[in-house]
Amino acid sequence: MGEWWTKFIGKLPNAGIFYPEERWLKLSSYNGKKLWTYRFHRKYPKALIFIxxxxxxxxNDTSHIAKFFYENGYAVFAIDQEGHGRSQGNRGLIKSIEELVSDSEKYVLLTKEHYPENTPIFLFGISLGGTIAGQIAILQSDIINGILLFAPALGLREDFEPLAQKLIQCLSLLCGCFHLSKFDETLSSRNSLYIEYNEENPYSYTGKMNISTAAAVLTGLKMLQKGLIRISVPVVIVQGGNDNIISYEESRKFIEDCGSEDKEFWFYEEMYHDVLFEPEIEEIAYRALEWINCRLASNYLLK
Known part of the structure; x- marks a missing residue:
């Protein structure tokens, strides 16, 4: 990373914090692209956490939360999805959520082989990463001990349905090169430097959304909604009342409808969409730590 980030130190929670190991695991995507992997390593961690x-x-937008959990005894891992961050692929293009899920699931399975057998595994999903984490929890319920979803892309606001969805699907079939309007990033965070940070970050994409990407995301959401009853692992959803992308009503409905018997909905009235950059993140981090520690203790007592 260059020096562009130094002026944000002390102003954005992740600025100046980086995963100490990059490309520690060689991994290729479903489409054969090289993927960038990251970790905070502990030889004998309490659990493995994937973000x-x-x-x-x-x-590296998640590096501060990763460092927090590492300092509390966990090994923490992340991956730049195809076309994101430092991984190969077309910037701003998502061909299929299923492909991202496949890549992420493979990363979890390969990583666990580097650690003691039966080390617990927890998944953190940020926005669209929540969709990915939810799908992995369905596919690998036998090895996943819990998922924490931060403003997850589990359902769109009602004013985005159903006409807009049909229009996107049709345009994608006609010509995938169309683009939607550029997203207003002031809707994502109350931190006034958030937009400037993203614009200067060479590994963030701030252009217009490709219509094919929008269609792929919509398809991925529908897939997860159909599989709700199959989510059996402990789950937490962290959601803000001022999220202008994901409706908190949709997130609350998701937590009510999912099949898990151990589920919680943490609601913060003033919080915007990008939870990791919001003022409440420190409180949320400690609360998440306590939640995981409690489930590890419960698992230990049951053995």
Missing amino acids: FHGMFSES
Whole structure:
């Protein structure tokens, strides 16, 4: 990383914090692209935590939360999805959520082989990463001990349905090169430097969304919604009341409908969409730490 980030130190929570190991595990995507992997390593961790970033974001946006959990005894991992961060692929293009899920699932399975057998595994999903984490929890329920989803892309606001969805699907079929309007990033965070940080970050994509990407995301959301009843692992959703992308009503409905018997909904009235950059993140981090520690203790007592 260059020196562009130094002026944000002390102003954005992740600025100046980086995963100490990059490309520690050689991994290729479903489409044969080289993927960038990251970790905070402990030889004998309490558990393995995987963090999946949001759409058009990158793993070092999550470095502060990763460092926090590492300092509390965990090994923490991240991956730049194809076309994101430092991984290969077309910037701003997502061909299929299923492909991202496949890449992420492979990363989890390969990583666990480097650690003691039966080490617990928890997944963190940020926005679109929440969709990915939810799908992995369905596919690998036998090895996943819990998922924490931060403003997850699990359902769109009601004013985005159903006409807009049909229009996107049709345009994607006609010509995938169309683009939607550029997203207003002031809707993502109350931190006034958030937009400037993203614009200067060479590993973030801030252009217009390709219509094919929008269609792929919509398809991925529908897939997860159909599989709700199959989510059996402990789950937490962290959601803000001022999220202008994901409706908190949709997130609350998701937590009510999912199949897990151990589920919680943490609601913060003033919080915007990008939870990791919001003022409440320190409180949320400690709360998440306590949640994981409690489930590890419960698992230990059951053995």
